[in-house]
Amino acid sequence: MARTKIVLAGEGGQGVQSIAKILVEAGYEANKEVLYIPNFGVEQRGGVSIAFCQIADERIGEPRYSKGDIVIMLSDRAIDRCETYVDKNSTVVYDTSVCTKKPTCECKEIIGIDANKIANEQLSARVFNIIILGVLLEATHVLELSDIKNAMELALGKKFDAKPELRELNYKALEMGMSLVAQKAGV
Amino acid sequence: MAELLNLPPNLPKSQNAEVGASKFCPGCGHGITLKSLGNAIDELGIKQKTVFGCDIGCSLLSWNYMDLDTVQTHHGRTTPVIYGVTRANPEAIGIAYMGDGGGLAIGAQHLVNASIRGERMLIIVVNNTNYGMTGGQMSPTTMPGQKTETTPYGRDCSVTGEPAKGAEMVAAIVNKSKSFVARSTVSNPMKLKQTFVKALKNVENGGFSFVEVLSICPLNWRTNNVDTFARLQQMEEYFEVKEFLTPESV
């Protein structure tokens, strides 16, 4: 695909913008054309946080688009806010362990994952967003795992060096996220 | 006698001799103030590095009055233009020249913040208790009971608040050891000049200076000579004439 449009939405504090940054950084390092608009409002904290990311092979035109190819919704409010970015070609991913409802929009596919539950029970609440990053990686297929790992080093390398077990934890979270989508796709 | 009349006027070197007759109204206090300022600049020998900024209002008529590099600005905006200059040119001695409206009403936020930041400049507020150029409206410093075009029955402080005391306000918010803050008056030009000398010396030393000058406006006050100076004396009783802050170095 020449261009992949990603909408990532969640509550402030879920780490949506952090993973958007890692994702586009990975795309940039992989010599793709990338464009990222953080949603920003008057609130510095709180409110629905949205990231609009594009990864493409050719020069990107429009910075904002009407519909995403992948729309990730990580809370009820994110579902309400982001159904407008969904059409029949979109893949919607939502977290069943955070959201109390299911997106009802017409789309190509809806994938429910329980990343939050897995993070809390099996890994650490702190890597919830990294699981989502893994989900994105597997759902889009525009970047390699190694691209993402490189970008994670750029963003988190200092923390990893101080606490090497963090690196392992994050890698595990990434792989867990990827397998969540792979499983669903297999069903 | 005729020879005496032909003597050239005794102008400060930093006053522009080419400008001819002053454009200020007869009896206006700006002439005394600017001449005192010119004498102070001469005494310190800082003419070549002084930048003079004048506000809108009667102060704007000073735009070519001094033999100094001069910029006329907008109403209330002389302070930021001049600290813009002195921030960019650390050699420059900046003077922002304005009336009570420009200093204490429309430009008050700049006066307050320049004071707090200790901008390296001299702010002169010529206080004649009204907006002269626009026809004599009430200003922040209009005296209680004073009749102006917008207080035709006299300033009622229960409605308008009390007259603003600029020097006291500035003295309260500046860095006490680096700031020179004074109120002076055109009734004593020699003292006024000495005040400017101290103020400018403090700027040369890297400090912030503020001088409020009690001045006269016979045209809008509708006063004759005697009444004009009687009014000035009342002002001097109401607005304390003194040095509020004097750094040791000046």
Place this chain on the structure above:
Amino acid sequence: MVNKLIKEDIKMFLTGNEVLAYAANSAEAEFMYGYPITPQNEIMHTWCKLLPKTEAGFLQTEDEISAGFSTIGGILAGKRAFTATAGPGNVIMQDAQSMAEMMRIPFVCAVMQRGGPSTATVIYAQQETRLTCYGGNGEGFRIVYSTAGHQDLYDYMIKAFNTAWKYKFPTYVLADGYQGKMREPVMLYDPASRGITMVPTEKALLADGEIGVDRKSIHMRNTYNMEEELMEVLDSYQVDYDKMAEEVAEWEEYKADDAEILVIAHGIVARSARTAIDELREKGIKAGLYRPITIRPLAVKPLREAVSRAKHILFTESANGQLAQMVLEKIYGLTTPYSTLFKMGVGVTGDDIVQKVENIVKEGV
């Protein structure tokens, strides 16, 4: 003198606000005066972070009024100074901008548009187009570059300083919150490597030489006694402005040669139009783009030619036709019909334009 940080070509992945700070440094800008307002804050954040390396100057002022006037002060002192603002800040900075216009001060300002009127949104709009071109109590003797992404931001910020100092009209880089906040790759370079030399600055105040010996004292004014005296000054400005316009006006066309439907858009919306035009061409619809880069002054001749060639015009903006008004005046007399797609304070997407053009075609051009 400041230290330039970009000495050779380097591709970076930055936000637009960061790009502007780097561009100002590459243009040898010496001083920034600024006041916080979203979405332009990171210009001064970046500028301040780089200060130890650049040895440039910065003052955080008490408001945009002060930011504008102190920028003027810095320029009069002979520094290549600039400021940046947005929205309500741009409104109150008009006070200083009109002084810069009257006194021919090479004022440079980056405007990152946000929603209006009033406080509105901190996000995005193209609603400061008219204000930036014609704000103040004057005639709009200003030069306004409307950028469409990070490479533009870098190129035109550098150019803005030279245009301002060469022609002595206030010069603007007009962008928006999307451009300020978004990240995309950009090629930074030393202007010298592209054959660009920076126009030297001059000290208006405290110039070299001794007053009374080498030169007279300078008296700069903006107040005139007589109506005729003012008109004489402004007439001479108009002559200078018209002459400058021929050298400065810039525009861009994309597949406009054979376009039956010509989209007229500026800034980031022109970029969405490109996406739409590619899609429309694939569908067999001959669409093209005319994008004024200088929206003040407009390049009139190429504009009229492009409009004459087309069968239908589509004006699209994230505003209610602020550019369209300026363009319509310049294409007076031409009879090409036009439609509009105006989204006040909201981004225009490629899909929006595709749908609109398809409707136009359906209704029969």
